Amino acid sequence: MKIALAGNPNSGKTTLFNAITGKTEYVGNWAGVTVEKKEADLKKKYNVGKELLRVVDLPGAYSIAPFTGEEAIARDFILDESPDVIINIVDGANLSRSLFFTTQLLEIGVPVVIALNKGDIIDKRGDRVDITSLSNQLGCPVISTTAVSEKGLIELIKTAVATGKERINPAFDKTKNSTTDTERQKIVDLIVKNSVIKSRDASKVNLSDRIDRIVAHKIWGLPIFFMIMWAVYALSIEGIGGRLSEYFNETLFGEIIPNAVGTFFERINVNPVLQSLIVDGALGGVGAVVGFLPLIMVLFFLLALLEDSGYMSRVAVLMDRYFKKIGLSGKSIIPMIVGSGCSIPGVMATRTIEDVNERRMTTILTPFVPCGAKLPIIALFSVVFFPEASWVGPSVYILAIAVIIVSGKLLKRLFIWDSTSHFILELPEYKIPSLKHAFVQMIDKAKGFVYKATTIILVMNTLVWFMQAYSWNLQAVEDQSLSILASVGSGIAPFLIPLGFVGWQLGAAAITGFVAKENVVATFAILLVVASEDALHMPGGVLTQFFTPVTAYAYLAFNLFTPPCFAAIGAMNSEMGSGKWLLRGVGFQLGVGFTLAMLISQIGTLVFYGEFATGFVPAVVIAVLMTVFLVYSIRKADVKRQIMELAEEEM
Amino acid sequence: MVLAKAKIGFKGSILKVEGKDKIKKFLFSLGCFEGEEITLISILAGNYVINVKDSRYALDETMAKNIILAEQ
Incomplete structure (x- = not known):
């Protein structure tokens, strides 16, 4: 059975992957650390049945329509190799953005289980997410997880295996729901409104912003x-x-x-x-x-x-x-x-x-x-x-x-x-390493x-x-x-x-x-x-x-x-x-x-x-030849550039 | 008004996003499209740090000129 991990960049896919497979793949706190898909067997601790479970970690994507090369890898894998179940890692710290990609995944017709990740950050912010309501609206199981401390992962895997085995496709009505992407965004907004109580205004200047103003300052930034x-x-x-x-x-x-x-x-x-x-x-x-x-x-x-x-x-x-x-x-x-x-x-x-x-x-x-x-x-x-x-x-x-x-x-x-x-x-929030x-x-x-x-x-x-x-x-x-x-x-x-x-x-x-x-x-x-x-x-x-x-x-x-x-x-x-x-x-x-x-x-x-x-003499000869070659090549490129510019003007 | 002209602390909605289709689509997937709320948090080393939905993004000036804000 093949389990694919998909979700937005920096939502914690690789952290979760490492936790459930015991691997030590490269993790970092910025968008786009994973650029290639990684595969490994599930760790014994998480494998309840006797069946061999293979986990595939995909590069992060904001949307199924690719913008960068690594987003294309994620899409191609999901569409071409049809995993038995997708674990969609949803960044709890940015639910409304993550769910855009989620709704796209739900329409593919592969069983999906959602890991509502970064539970620790949700708690710290004092936000509340109604998991049952979220699960009902999306028509698939939702499990709360914190990948860094391995919280909720056993339940996640159990649910994913069960859903994948019985081939329970998400009950997310495609025809009723989104016809255009703008409508999709509206639906996502509605889902978030119905299931999340926010106690924090994200648009307020926070500690991360204050640190940014120092470390990315136009004068102080470089010396720092x-x-x-x-x-x-x-x-x-x-x-x-x-x-x-x-x-x-x-x-x-x-x-x-x-x-x-x-x-x-x-x-x-x-x-x-x-x-x-x-x-x-x-x-x-x-x-x-x-x-x-x-x-x-x-x-x-x-x-x-x-x-x-x-x-x-x-x-x-x-x-x-x-x-x-x-x-x-x-x-x-x-x-x-x-x-x-x-x-x-x-x-x-x-x-x-x-x-x-x-x-x-x-x-x-x-x-x-x-x-x-x-x-x-x-x-x-x-x-x-x-x-x-x-x-x-x-x-x-x-x-x-x-x-x-x-x-x-x-x-x-x-x-x-x-x-x-x-x-x-994207500027992720700072965290204590x-x-x-x-x-x-x-x-x-x-x-x-x-x-x-x-x-x-x-x-x-x-x-x-x-x-x-x-x-x-x-x-x-x-x-x-x-x-x-x-x-x-x-x-x-x-x-x-x-x-x-x-x-x-x-x-x-x-x-x-x-x-x-x-x-x-x-x-x-x-x-x-x-x-x-x-x-x-x-x-x-x-x-x-x-x-x-x-x-x-x-x-x-x-x-x-x-x-x-x-x-x-x-x-x-x-x-x-x-x-x-x-x-x-x-x-x-x-x-x-x-x-x-x-x-x-x-x-x-x-x-x-x-x-x-x-070797002073040969060095001088080589230096002269090198200079001639460079000047010639740059001239040649300049001429080409001019021709291209002219062609563009004519068009 | 374009985002590049906005003052730090500006909070309002997006009127329109201009530029290449591919970039527009990308911004869209982040939740940056017409009607959405946007806040200009800071301007750092010539880049515009905005809040859209629950995340911060840094955009360069060229992109900031492509985001048109609704007049208040």
Whole structure:
């Protein structure tokens, strides 16, 4: 039996879904968190019968006629896959709006059970809803629920299963009732009037509005936003998260574990090659990544608190007028903040942006926000090359903002966008973020991170270890520069010379970064543990043989601003909806990362050391060619735009 | 009078919603259509925060110009 959850955005569908299935799907206090349908089996606690019950969580919709992409998903599922019963989650905090969608659902001819959700908010407001009257008027069962505290859910599921089994279609008379949508709204108003006693006037200025007037103030809004984001990163990178990671990296994975495992292997006489593979390859590489787990956990914990509070929608309102100037929507900030945790959900969050051009542009720009997987690279490079400086971490975020602004402006000129965008966003009431929820999300993300580290990163590291230890004819090599990895890295290395990066190792690390960005750190750990006794994370450590502080910063920028990992490129592909646009997007990202690293490296070396960096001449040639290409492309786009304008005038 | 010209605290009914069909339909599903009550709560960073039914929405100026209010 298939149960579908449908309702308005931010009515609590996913919270309810998580409660009855035991899943930990992504929840946030803004409209449009869920962009794809999610399926899972019902938890035992709720499953009374023996039958397998499958629950489908659908993205939120205000109406059966879709406005955004995710609304279309909800409609298509209900119409095409005809679930056995629909649980319509009705936002008790906004009954009259929710019931518009409800009446549309009732007419489809599928059994419907209504969960009158957010019972806690109804009680807090002092409103009263007559459930029996509501149920009589709508012709279907209505159950009062509070999904956050799991109140009423057992009864809800029991009723839904019974209604679905007996195929009791709603007794809501379609012919008698609505012929037009306006009449439908009138009917809804009547139903609400008959069954709800309101004690609160919603049009009065409330506490949320007062908070909004401060946090979305035209002058104070931006500084407040930057302070909040700074606090989030300071706490995760330098605060408790950073401290714990430092311990993990230097002591736990730097000494205790490798020593213990090494001693153990020696005692049981394990083959030295296997020993090296496990200790240097697998443990060294994975350890270099897993050490950053505390840092990433703190980051996700804080982001979850932020998302749960309702603040995200306000940032979107605040940012709209700035983002409009670079061809984005205020809503583009939500993917970017989410993307500071991980680019994949960030890119997926672009789906709530209705305008296709704004959505594509946001999809290209979101991976420029340094994600959690890039934090290990930032942390490693800042501790090795800038041990005394505290500006490196923040500077990366400032650089990211600058890159996004310049890229936005450039994209706007390079391609033809037919933007007719409108900004409209629901502002949910603020709520005190739930620590429990943030904790659950954090553990979920931590599991994902450990899973990634022990699968894809482990495999990749074993491969890297093998490739650096063996030559093409599978002979173990003493000298790394004769290894398979060296020859692969050497293939890339010439392209990196204009950026001032010399050495096949740098090429090899950058390539592994596309599989997962943490691999950049892991690869260095594997490559350098053989070359040196010093720990990777020491100030002035082994990495200094490859970089000056300037080229190190350039290499950091190169890894942050070239295309994201393959998984994120996959997410970009599904959001772009066109191979051509994916190619343009990835090409653009590659161009940005390459050029930026080149400029930092060449100009920085000239300014700080008064000398030319390696590859200065090719860099100048590339810079000239790049400029010519950009000017030419922009001219071409300008001409096209003019032709289109003329054509429009003639019409 | 258009919403974009209204003063904060304005409470009245909607005379008409103009603009593209798709946007009109969307506003309609939120309960923002002719005859309905609307309140201008605040103007935040150039956006108009309105109350329609029981919820708050932020609209940009372009949209606020498309909502015509009934004169009182």
